[in-house]
Amino acid sequence: MSRRVVRQSKFRHVFGQVAKADQAYEDIRVSxxxxxxxxxxxxxxxxxxxxxxxxxxxxxxLPLAKTGRVDKNYPLVTGHTAPVLDIDWCPHNDNxxxxxxxxxxxxxxxxxxxTPMRNITEPIITLEGHSKRxxxxxxxxxxxxxLLSAGGDNVIIxxxxxxxEVLLSLEDMHPDIIHSVCWNSNGSLLVTTCKDKTLRIIDPRKGQVVANNFEEPVALQEMDTSNGVLLPFYDPDSSIIYLCGKGDSSIRYFEITDEPPFVHYLNTFSSKEPQRGMGFMPKRGxxxxxxxxxxxxxxxERKCEPIIMTVPRKSDLFQDDLYPDTPGPEPALEADEWLSGQDAEPVLISLRDGYVPPKHRELRVTKRNILDARPPTGPRRSQSASDSPLxxxxxxxxxxxxxxxxxxVQAQEQRITALENMLCELVDGTD
Structure with missing residues (x-):
């Protein structure tokens, strides 16, 4: 009598659960x-x-702890003159x-x-270089x-x-709309998908496509989902990929291994309502x-709810096998070092004692003075020695x-910030 061998994996019983109702964020008019x-x-x-x-x-x-009903007058981040299409937190500065x-x-x-008292309307910097959305x-x-951006002009900047400043502009690589872009773990390569149904691996600093002929997939998985786009989220620490269908109500997850058949279906988390979008918390959070x-x-449509995935364990001790050292908030390179050809893996941190986000760190922008390089304009006039000192x-x-x-101006800005902080403390004290 033959007995079926079950593949051993600590992630075979990943358990998904919607957070309690008071942990959701209510009354948000999702785009x-x-x-x-x-x-x-x-x-x-x-x-x-x-x-x-x-x-x-x-x-x-919203601060993560500000759950419940969101006031309709809660300050927004505004400044764009047309709809916002994508947002992304800096991995090296949580603010x-x-x-x-x-x-x-x-x-x-x-x-x-x-919590600001009014809309945030002034960005640190506006980056202009794309000709379309x-x-x-x-x-x-x-x-x-x-930072990488990709637009309807089929250009990656x-x-x-x-x-x-623009470090690199990748043009003439995509004949049609770019659907998605992703860095590899050390940021030496990009992978893109395009409307022309071609997946490209690009070395951005050489400006070259280094691979795009994938004749046979390593694994093929039929997805019983709606016509909406799939939002993939990959966790390299556990080698699990989560697939969330936009307009679907499920999260399917698979474990990736180095041996055939490479992709192993784990489970599906299902809920009643379809998702309009999905956020994915970094491991340190x-x-x-x-x-x-x-x-x-x-x-x-009008709320956001956390969905928590856990591996049930009886012990209260830190589970080393579930939490290898993970990327922390410190960058490994400066921008000019990367541009010159250097590569570095992420700076890792241990989660043994949990992670406490650092306090507010300000991003400073240093723009070159364009006047330094601007040639003189208009006719030159002779200048006598007498009017030069004047x-x-x-x-x-x-x-x-x-x-x-x-x-x-700087002194007034500091005073405004101090007054806002005092007001916030007074408001919090009366809640």
């Missing part, structure tokens, strides 16, 4: 734009969701998020740890301040957001004391006035 991004981005501090907004595009940013819009721009924002964003996994190995943030004196006076005004 109705027909775009294939996830509409949601999450990190250990904040939840960000693209929302409906009149007169332009906007998204809302920095980028947004891409139908208005052809990318904006990078600093989110304060306190920008629908895809992805931060470099290991290099500081390196890689930016240094610390200076506002999970609760290791509850053996949580993944957490999703599922968007409904011109120099006038210039120095103007520079001193500008410096004094700038110091006044």
């Amino acid at each position: 109705k734009v027909t775009w294939d991004s996830s509409f949601c981005a999450v990190n250990p501090k904040f939840l960000a969701i693209i929302v409906e907004a009149g007169g332009g595009g906007a998204f809302i940013v 920095v998020i980028a947004s891409a819009s139908d208005d052809t721009t990318v904006m990078v924002w600093q989110i304060p740890d306190y 920008v629908g895809i964003l992805s931060w470099h996994p290991t290099a500081r301040n390196v 890689i930016w240094n957001v610390g200076t506002g 999970l609760d290791v004391s509850k053996c949580e190995i993944a957490r999703f943030y599922k968007l409904h 011109s120099q004196h006038t210039l120095e006076t103007l520079l001193e006035e500008i410096k004094a005004l700038r110091e006044q």
Whole structure:
């Protein structure tokens, strides 16, 4: 009598559960734009969701702990003149998020740890370079301040957001709309999918497609899902890939191994309502004391609810096999080091004692002064020795006035921030 051999895996019994009702975020007007991004981005501090907004595009940013009903007047992040299509948190600074819009721009924002009293309308920097809508964003996994954007112009631009400069522009590689872009683990290569049904692996610094002829798939999985796009989320620590169908009500997950058949179906988490979008928490934001190995943030029409995936264990001790060291918030490279050809794997941290997000860190943008390189304009006039000192004196006076005004503005901004913090403390104290 033959006995069927069951494959051994610690993830065979991953258990999915919707968080309790009081842990959801209610009364959020999730965007109705027909775009294939996830509409949601999450990190250990904040939840960000693209929302409906009149007169332009906007998204809302909520502290993770601010669950329950969201006030209809809760401040938004606004500034785009057309709908926001994608958002992505910086992996090296939990207070920095980028947004891409139908208005052809990318904006990078600093989110304060306190709840602002009014809409955030001023980005740290606006990146302009695409000629059509920008629908895809992805931060470099290991290099500081390196951000990728892809637009309806079929162009991929890689930016240094610390200076506002274009590092690389990848043109003439995609004959049609780019559907998705993803970095590999050390950010040396990109993989893209395109409307021409071709998957390309690109070396961005060489500006070359290094592979795109995949004749036979390693594994083929038939998906019983709706016609909506699949949102894949891969966890390299557990080698599990989660597939969430937009407009579907299920999350299917598979374990990836090095031996045939390579892809092993684990289970399906199903719920009643279809998802409008989905956020995926980085591993450092999970609760290791509850053996949580993944957490999703599922968007409904007017709410967002967490879905928690756990591996049931009887022991209360830290489970080393579930939590290998994972990428932390420190970058391994600077932007210019990566551009020069250097590669580095992510800087790893242990989750043994849990993870506490660092306090607010400010992203500083240093733009080059375009006046330094600007040639003189207009006809040159001869200047006598007598009027030269006067011109120099006038210039120095103007520079001193500008410096004094700038110091006044900075002092006022600090005072406004201090008053907002005091107001927040008073409001929190009366709740």
